[in-house]
Amino acid sequence: MLTKREAKKAEQRMKKLKQTYLQRTACTSCNCSLSKDDITTEDLYNNSIANQCNLKNFSKDVNNNIYIETNRRGRRIKRNKHLLSLYNNTNIKASNFIYPLFIHEEETEKKETKLDSIYTYNFEGIVKEIKECLKLNIHHFMLFPVVKKEKKSVYCEECYNENSHFSITIKKIKEKFSDEAVIYVDVALDPYNIYGHDGIYDEKKREIINDISVHTLVKQSLCLARCGADVVCPSDSMDNRIEQIRKNLDFYNFRNVLILSYTCKYSSCLYKPFRSILSSNLSQNYVKNKQSYQHDFNSYIDLNNVEKHINEGADIIMVKPSLFYLDVISKIKSRMRDSTNVPIAVYNVSGEYMMIKNYVNYLHEGINYENEILTELFKSYLRAGANIIITYFAKQYGLYMKNLYSKNVTVDDYCNSHFNIELTL
The missing domain is CATH 3.20.20.70 (Aldolase class I)
Structure with a gap:
């Protein structure tokens, strides 16, 4: 268990990381926090649709993108032909x-x-x-x-x-x-x-x-x-x-x-x-x-x-x-x-x-x-x-x-x- 002091520091670090990310991808032409050049399908989903519901067993990463917490991912080895050959x-x-x-x-x-x-x-x-x-x-x-x-x-x-x-x-x-x-x-x-x-x-x-x-x-x-x-x-x-x-x-x-x-x-x-x-x-x-x-x-x-x-x-x-x-x-x-x-x-x-x-x-x-x-x-x-x-x-x-x-x-x-x-x- 984290102490209150440690939890507060962790929360501050997360806020700082989030603020840095938002500044890097700030968009002035719309309400989203992404520039036109940086927008991807995943980003759009995470900044709009994902926020509209709160599903169980899904977490958010350091960039506030949804992901599933698991130690095993079969697709991890499939992304690269040399990895797959192993x-x-x-x-x-x-x-x-x-x-x-x-x-x-x-x-x-x-x-x-x-x-x-x-x-x-x-x-x-x-x-x-x-x-x-x-x-x-x-x-x-x-x-x-x-x-x-x-x-x-x-x-x-x-x-x-x-x-x-x-x-x-x-x-x-x-x-x-x-x-x-x-x-x-x-x-x-x-x-x-x-x-x-x-x-x-x-x-x-x-x-x-x-x-x-x-x-x-x-x-x-x-x-x-x-x-x-x-x-x-x-x-x-x-x-x-x-x-x-x-x-x-x-x-x-x-x-x-x-x-x-x-x-x-x-x-x-x-x-x-x-x-x-x-x-x-x-x-x-x-x-x-x-x-x-x-x-x-x-x-x-x-x-x-x-x-x-x-x-x-x-x-x-x-x-x-x-x-x-x-x-x-x-x-x-x-x-x-x-x-x-x-x-x-x-x-x-x-x-x-x-x-x-x-x-x-x-x-x-x-x-x-x-x-x-x-x-x-x-x-x-x-x-x-x-x-x-x-x-x-x-x-x-x-x-x-x-x-x-x-x-x-x-x-x-x-x-x-x-x-x-x-x-x-």
Whole structure:
């Protein structure tokens, strides 16, 4: 408590401060205490409207302006981009990205696909692409084979052929780049399957045979490990394949090979452009979809696979597609215990890629606008809980990040990308 003498001195100080303020801002043309040059919306409010009522919980500062007495103000850190970056835990980094690449068997170095700016490559072409990405600090690459029609079969024998074009290309890539490039390789039968399914299809029973498919997937994983794959990525959705792949990798002394499991892969309409690149569309069989083994988007039952796959040996888990399944990522993140915490990947699939490309084309906007959309998209993944983003936009966005930090690109001040990304690994 202040004494009467101390209170009187404090009151005198306040009067003096107020008098100084009023003298500094005196206005001779009207009844307000502000000059025309100094008048702001806040000043006008404080000198007219605020005086007309006496609301509870509002105080007045040294300049007689109303304010709320609180120690916490969320907007305090938002007023400056550098302050905000101190609190930002969703910065986009080059190390977040895995870049999917397609390997064809033709002599053509680089071949166009139906997807805008997406190509298939031979060995020379893919070496150039990887070199360009390494300059952008992108070191993670997911490889998919484009298999010739005559090499596809019912039992998919080509998938575990160590002398296949795809296997030899992986070996050469690892020899070329060693640990500079982390190689992820798809484990599934659809590129090799005449029916286009991820497992071996029994035409008489009209179903996918799970256990025989898993047996083949294990052989495929071992083949890819021998060729130098750093990470095998079972995308097939067969039951119990993670455990069998892990046991066999360990048994054959590939204990350092990681497994990225397509843990929550939904039966989606957004995969068709990807399948067209691999020529693996479902067209020659009675089962026209993959709903018997991929996940149903109507329920959360697939979340039961998360802990199961981690316990079976998955080092990374994935949600695919991305845009319509952010809730799944969030639920996985919240359900993970510290003892079972592993990175979560999200796949920005081909259908989503086309959505963004077509939207930007429709608006007749340029690549900078497209990159701003990607900033918003990628941040939504990180906010939801993902650590890894698999996207066909990886190289494009990596170049955008580099140009931002080199100040070679103009960014709208109302957008966020110029201070919410990092060019770090």
